[in-house]
Amino acid sequence: MPVPLESRVSTAVRASLAEALSLVFPTWCAGCDELDVSLCGACAAALQPHPAARRLDGFEVRSALPFDGVAARVIRAYKQEGRTGLARPLGAALAAAVGTVDADTVIVPVPSSRAAIRRRGYRVAELLARRADLAPRRLLHPAAVAADQRELGREARAANVHGTLRAGPVAGLRVIVVDDVVTTGATLSEAVRVLRTAGADVLRAATVAATARRSPAA
Structure with a gap:
């Protein structure tokens, strides 16, 4: 059956627009x-x-x-280049790491950090969780500014992030903490510590990716 002229024109126009956009905004x-x-x-x-699972600070x-x-290249593009469309495939990986979630979890x-939100315009871990349909709740908040972590070892990272987070009303809640990458574990450990101190029952943490075990969490 012949394709109607209107449909052929519409298809051609869409193709032309896509080609034009690819020149202006290359992908x-x-x-x-x-x-x-x-x-x-x-x-x-x-x-x-x-x-895969590992134990970290209890x-x-x-x-x-x-x-x-x-995985590393895609995560860097998502975080450093503002390519938020990548949050969906990365979020799917995060959902697999989170696993089965009970209704009360x-x-x-x-x-x-506030500076990172201003720079990027989005919250890295929260957007991943939203794209994974995990219904995240904003119950951890920045409390202080940490120095750049990238050149620090595990102990220095732990000291650097201590006191940089505060918890909202979490007493009695069953919680899974999520983030994009686990490297030395300092940030995740601080998040879990703060939540537990505030009365949450932290079941586990989950991330999209993990660095080699020689540098265990972020």
């Missing part, structure tokens, strides 16, 4: 730089979760992916 795969796609099929497949952390290769994202 490339966050994982491998393939042109005209935000995430190619091969890189999307590389983000299929394979959750609680379990489950991570969907190792923080290397495609609350998902609490690790908060971004």
Whole structure:
């Protein structure tokens, strides 16, 4: 059956617009730089979760992916380049790490700093949880500014983040803490400490990715 002229014109117009937009706003795969796609099929497949768990300071952390290769590039593009469309595939990995959630369990994202929110315009862990349909609640808040963590070891990171978070009304709540990446574990440990001090029952933590075990959480 012939395709109606109107439909053919509409298809041609959409294709022309897409081509024009690709020239003005070029798109490339966050994982491998393939042109005209935000995430190619091969890189999307590389983000299929394979959750693994580790113990950290008295609680379990489950991570969907190792923080290397495609996963690391995609997470950096999401965080550093403002490519928020990547929050959905990354959120799917986070959901796999979170696992089964009971109706009375609350998902609490690790908060971004105020400076990071101003710079990016979004909260990294919270947006991932929202795109994963995890219904996060903003029950952790920045309380102080930490120095740059990147060049610090585990003990220095722990000291650096101590006192940088405060909890909202969490007494009696069953909580799973979520974040994007676990590196040395300092930030997650501080989040869990603050929540437990405020009366929450922290069941575990979950992240999209984890660095090699030689540098255990972020």
